[in-house]
Amino acid sequence: MDPAVQLRDLRKHYGGGGQVTALAGISVDFPAGSFTAVMGPSGSGKSTLLHCAAGLDEPTSGTVALVGVPLAGMNETELTRLRREHVAFVFQSYNLMPALTVWQNVTLPALLAGRRPDKEWTRRVIERVGLGERMGHRPGELSGGQQQRVAIARALASRSAVVFADEPTGALDTTTAREVLNLLTQIARMGQTVVMVTHDPVAASYADSALFLVDGQIVRQLPNPTAKAVADELAGLANRPQPGPAPRTSAFQGPAPDGAAFQGAAHRAHAGGQAMAAGFREGTARR
Numbered sequence: 001m002d003p004a005v006q007l008r009d010l011r012k013h014y015g016g017g018g019q020v021t022a023l024a025g026i027s028v029d030f031p032a033g034s035f036t037a038v039m040g041p042s043g044s045g046k047s048t049l050l051h052c053a054a055g056l057d058e059p060t061s062g063t064v065a066l067v068g069v070p071l072a073g074m075n076e077t078e079l080t081r082l083r084r085e086h087v088a089f090v091f092q093s094y095n096l097m098p099a100l101t102v103w104q105n106v107t108l109p110a111l112l113a114g115r116r117p118d119k120e121w122t123r124r125v126i127e128r129v130g131l132g133e134r135m136g137h138r139p140g141e142l143s144g145g146q147q148q149r150v151a152i153a154r155a156l157a158s159r160s161a162v163v164f165a166d167e168p169t170g171a172l173d174t175t176t177a178r179e180v181l182n183l184l185t186q187i188a189r190m191g192q193t194v195v196m197v198t199h200d201p202v203a204a205s206y207a208d209s210a211l212f213l214v215d216g217q218i219v220r221q222l223p224n225p226t227a228k229a230v231a232d233e234l235a236g237l238a239n240r241p242q243p244g245p246a247p248r249t250s251a252f253q254g255p256a257p258d259g260a261a262f263q264g265a266a267h268r269a270h271a272g273g274q275a276m277a278a279g280f281r282e283g284t285a286r287r
Helices: 046-053 076-086 102-112 119-128 144-157 174-189 227-237 263-269 273-286
Strands: 005-014 020-030 035-039 061-066 087-090 162-166 193-197 209-214 217-223
Touching (some): 020 061, 035 046, 046 061, 046 162, 046 193, 119 144, 209 227
Parallel strands (some): 035 209, 162 193
Antiparallel strands (some): 005 020, 005 061
């Protein structure tokens, strides 16, 4: 079986002449049904890794395969279709449709992909993130933390093959964060693949494996991480010598440094979403 996400010798350079190296030859597999925490200091490559893995940014060289489909040569329309059908995102920005309710925002990705939303699962997810009494509210009627929970519920309810999450619990209280992490664990056990960037050792302890990035390279893989082991590893990264070229590895080893946050890429990931959302609203009004 192909891994859900496969990266081979992935490199990303920014600036004329490759002045800044963001990814430095990453080779890594994320198996189907796995839950991986991606960690490292700021500038280590975490967001760039997610961008390229999701087809939101094009690597300078190397290859990416998403759900067994090579991304090389795909145009933006093809990439958008692939993401809609197989990928869900939790962005640092919420990217909610302001005119839609919580329920409508959460079910929108399934509708855009031509699937019928699973109402029972959707209701369960919304309730688990603490918004059971807010399903009919619009984003403008919610706090920032509540909007983040809507974004998380949207990703989880879609049942996509791969969920890319960038600091999904950063704006949440401890209780809600624990519920979200339990949900991520649950969907991984159901066969979905979760790749989560986080700075939080406790959040990382919910994952099957933690990858540690420094200067564009994966320098450590920690299976079955505990919060203490993750914290100890992070504490040692600051004084770690810069690693040499990364060898090709498989099943959780490789390299990468930081890039822009997901915010700009979100518009490409949901290209055409505004128009479809308008159609969704009109259809709802007619009913």
